[in-house]
Amino acid sequence: MARAWHLKSRPEAMPAPENFELKEFDPGAMGDGMIRVKNSWLTVDPYMRGRMRDVKSYVPPFQIDAPLEGGAIGEVIESQADGFAVGDMVNHGAGWRDEAVIDASTAQKLPELGVPAQSFLGYLGMPGMTAYFGLLEIGQAKEGDTVFVSGAAGAVGSTVIQIAKAKGMKAIGSAGGADKCEWVKSLGADDCIDYKSDGDLLHKMMDAMPNGLDVYFDNVGGEHLDCAFAVANPGARFAECGMISGYNSTDPMEFRYIMNLIGKGIMMKGFIVTQFMARAAEFYQDMGAMVADGKLESQETVHDGIESQVDAFIGLFTGGNTGKMLVKV
Known part of the structure; x- marks a missing residue:
């Protein structure tokens, strides 16, 4: 059974472990245009804190007792979508969980830039x-x-x-x-x-x-x-x-x-x-050239296991990361 972190209650100030709950959930049924992804890497980012408030913003707030969302890198393990095959590595937005069933139109296959997959949640993401x-x-x-x-x-x-x-x-x-x-x-x-x-x-x-x-x-x-x-x-x-x-x-x-x-x-x-997502090709071309020229490097602070995701998230606000904060599932 898949597992996902759910928002148990809305933090008033600094988020705390009691605001979250890791539990089993049904990722949903496969259908036309869908892919099933086994997540390998999950991200935590400061903007997620804003979505824990019940206020109108540029993205809807997280809902109580619903799975949280965020960036993830994973491997396609089942596909009913053209252009996606089992074994493809993809970047998508159904994070905070170890498995996801998503519309393939919301996923992007990772470009071939010769970097580790998790880089697409960091300096190439x-x-x-x-x-x-x-x-x-x-x-x-x-x-x-x-x-x-x-x-x-x-x-x-x-x-x-x-x-x-x-x-x-x-x-x-x-x-x-x-x-x-x-x-x-x-x-x-x-x-x-x-x-x-x-x-x-x-x-x-x-x-x-x-x-x-x-x-x-x-x-x-x-x-x-x-x-x-x-x-x-x-x-x-x-x-x-x-x-x-x-x-x-x-x-x-x-x-x-x-x-x-x-x-x-x-x-x-x-x-x-x-607002710049439509210019992703321009971004990858220029950043890819900088990577090839040795002008960019990445450092990651990695937490192991989905169980550690809340600790990783809270660490963003307590100085717990150098470079990108990631969770390796």
């Missing part, structure tokens, strides 16, 4: 596409720009750092802890701010970027965003990808320097990666 289009399209980053990336040791942020360097930009990251900062610098970052170390964040950012920032790729929000308003150059572009510092908080955000948005003519734009 949704996080990588978020980094690529967020930096180059939303942030309008160009050669010579100074790019500041918060959450630089995460799946999205670490990819932004590498793309920025591959495209001839100066890249400054922010991460929590000396070890994470050293890793970010090993990816090519010109500097990395340890926001957990002693000292004022604003002064750390001013020291790291004495000539200001041209593009801010925001994964954190909160104080990082506020200080970015202060450090930004005239005409800076802010790509608003996430605000993880506030995902489990019930306190309002306060900003001291937001008025610089007006005087400096800062462009601030939020985005969702789904």
